[in-house]
Amino acid sequence: MISSDRPSQRLILEAGRADRQYWRDLWRYRELFFILAWRDVAVRYKQTVIGLAWAFVRPFITMVVFTIVFGKLAKLPTEGAAPYAVLVFAGLLPWTLASSILSDASGSVLTNSQLVSKVYFPRIIIPFATVMVGLVDFCVSLVILAGVMLWYGVVPDWHILMLPLFVALAVLVAIGPALWAAAIVVKYRDFRFVIPFVVQIGLYVSPVGFSAKVVPPEWQLLYSINPMVGVIDGFRWAILGGDSPLYLPGFAVSLLVTAFMLWLGIRTFRRTERGFADLI
Amino acid sequence: MSSSTSSEIVVEAKNLGKAFQLYAHRNDWLKQVLLGWWKAYFKPFWVLRDISLEVKKGESIGILGRNGCGKSTLLQVICGMTLPSHGELRVNGRIAPVLALGSTFDMELSGRENVLIGGAVLGLKRSEVLRKFDSIAEFAGIGEYMDQPVKHYSMGMRTRLAFSICAHVEAEILVVDEALSVGDAAFQRKCLDWIDNFRKTGTLLFVSHSMAEVRRLCTRAIWIEEGRIREQGDPNDVIRSYHRALLVEKDDVQRFSSGNAKQAAAGE
Numbered sequence: 293m294i295s296s297d298r299p300s301q302r303l304i305l306e307a308g309r310a311d312r313q314y315w316r317d318l319w320r321y322r323e324l325f326f327i328l329a330w331r332d333v334a335v336r337y338k339q340t341v342i343g344l345a346w347a348f349v350r351p352f353i354t355m356v357v358f359t360i361v362f363g364k365l366a367k368l369p370t371e372g373a374a375p376y377a378v379l380v381f382a383g384l385l386p387w388t389l390a391s392s393i394l395s396d397a398s399g400s401v402l403t404n405s406q407l408v409s410k411v412y413f414p415r416i417i418i419p420f421a422t423v424m425v426g427l428v429d430f431c432v433s434l435v436i437l438a439g440v441m442l443w444y445g446v447v448p449d450w451h452i453l454m455l456p457l458f459v460a461l462a463v464l465v466a467i468g469p470a471l472w473a474a475a476i477v478v479k480y481r482d483f484r485f486v487i488p489f490v491v492q493i494g495l496y497v498s499p500v501g502f503s504a505k506v507v508p509p510e511w512q513l514l515y516s517i518n519p520m521v522g523v524i525d526g527f528r529w530a531i532l533g534g535d536s537p538l539y540l541p542g543f544a545v546s547l548l549v550t551a552f553m554l555w556l557g558i559r560t561f562r563r564t565e566r567g568f569a570d571l572i
Numbered sequence: 573m574s575s576s577t578s579s580e581i582v583v584e585a586k587n588l589g590k591a592f593q594l595y596a597h598r599n600d601w602l603k604q605v606l607l608g609w610w611k612a613y614f615k616p617f618w619v620l621r622d623i624s625l626e627v628k629k630g631e632s633i634g635i636l637g638r639n640g641c642g643k644s645t646l647l648q649v650i651c652g653m654t655l656p657s658h659g660e661l662r663v664n665g666r667i668a669p670v671l672a673l674g675s676t677f678d679m680e681l682s683g684r685e686n687v688l689i690g691g692a693v694l695g696l697k698r699s700e701v702l703r704k705f706d707s708i709a710e711f712a713g714i715g716e717y718m719d720q721p722v723k724h725y726s727m728g729m730r731t732r733l734a735f736s737i738c739a740h741v742e743a744e745i746l747v748v749d750e751a752l753s754v755g756d757a758a759f760q761r762k763c764l765d766w767i768d769n770f771r772k773t774g775t776l777l778f779v780s781h782s783m784a785e786v787r788r789l790c791t792r793a794i795w796i797e798e799g800r801i802r803e804q805g806d807p808n809d810v811i812r813s814y815h816r817a818l819l820v821e822k823d824d825v826q827r828f829s830s831g832n833a834k835q836a837a838a839g840e
Contacts, residue, residue: 323697324692324693328692334681335678335680406677410669411669411673413695567655569648570592
């Protein structure tokens with residue numbers, strides 16, 4: 293009955309000692325990652341009337357509002373010759389991706405409490421699986437961006453080839469703090485209220501509705517401590533090309549902050565995940 | 573490899589203990605968070621104490637005990653759900669927890685989709701699940717409901733599906749925690765027959781309040797009381813002493829609270 297092609301599974305638990313085989317476990321459960329990701333996508337638009345169309349409607353309306361408020365009313369400058377709507381949308385794309393990952397992943401351990409409290413598997417799969425939902429919505433938004441660029445007659449140059457790199461960066465920026473919050477929120481549910489607040493404030497302190505070049509040059513470096521500045525700058529550089537040059541020192545700062553938060557997130561999650569079942 | 577010798581023992585626990593933090597007042601929790609480095613504001617509540625246990629391959633262990641004695645916590649620790657507070661545990665083999673799986677189902681998704689998730693949670697590949705799907709559906713015997721959301725299922729149907737998935741993961745260790753009491757008699761018999769057959773190749777950890785089931789399926793019984801092993805050995809002997817104890821020690825409504833007070837006092 294027991295098939296011989298599968299290696300026997302071993303589990304060794306000793307109080308107060310970290311599980312050495314964790315990363316091997318993670319590899320063994322890779323299929324679970326894809327299935328949870330697929331489930332998150334499948335459940336997301338269940339019992340909605342217009343379904344995936346929500347992924348079109350929300351970013352589009354946000355773009356229109358931001359273009360009117362920041363471009364027409366506040367009369368903020370665009371970058372080079374780029375139409376303001378394209379500038380806004382190039383910022384909105386990574387922002388929506390990162391903020392949805394941050395909100396979904398940070399609550400994911402709690403929303404999957406029935407799994408976490410009943411069966412063993414490396415818990416870090418759960419927040420990572422939610423990334424896929426954000427990416428699906430992101431792909432839909434890319435289609436709108438293409439439409440908007442076509443409308444304004446904006447043609448991207450070779451810079452656009454670098455876009456996947458910045459997509460990956462947007463994911464990393466979000467997943468670091470999300471892992472940290474996902475672990476902390478299990479014990480301190482207060483953070484359920486903190487995350488939406490951070491997302492809300494983040495929209496205004498990140499250069500989503502306006503160009504990062506609006507910030508005075510002497511503050512640029514400090515501003516880049518917000519890692520979304522680097523990501524959004526990168527997106528605009530990739531989409532608008534020469535019209536939006538990349539501010540390299542600031543980008544480096546954003547990368548450093550991202551790396552630090554990723555390290556902190558994974559470390560916090562790994563240290564607390566064994567206790568999740570006791571707290572949920 | 574030394575697997576021939578080490579595979580003989582599939583579960584080995586040494587001095588396992590598990591304590592939860594118990595707070596007398598809500599504020600004590602905040603004090604613990606802020607001032608925990610200074611002094612402890614909680615009382616340890618020992619659910620398991622000094623459990624030492626060896627389970628050999630092919631054994632069937634029946635676990636007895638009254639509500640709240642620590643049976644389920646012991647199984648949780650063995651399944652790797654939660655870390656023991658002290659002690660050591662070695663488990664060698666794939667575990668399938670039967671009841672546990674039923675409560676992990678996603679209510680919005682269909683039975684079919686939950687089979688995929690359940691299989692993956694227990695470490696099966698997607699292709700393996702798909703290959704076994706017809707067999708899983710047949711064993712569960714819920715027919716058309718397979719494509720309905722699980723929220724429309726009855727408790728019995730959920731249990732059927734969960735048991736059926738667990739029966740197909742080719743587990744080496746099967747953990748059955750009071751799972752069968754919700755199924756109807758015919759399904760219970762089907763499951764018991766299946767477990768009976770499973771025992772020829774695998775190891776069974778079986779929690780039940782039905783002594784007849786324990787007698788039928790188990791080669792050894794373990795009686796747990798207040799987190800300790802009170803007696804173990806031949807199922808008939810253990811069940812007899814357990815029954816005798818139940819007659820003498822009537823169901824005490826103060827059991828849980830007085831137990832806490834006793835333990836709190838012992839913790840100081």
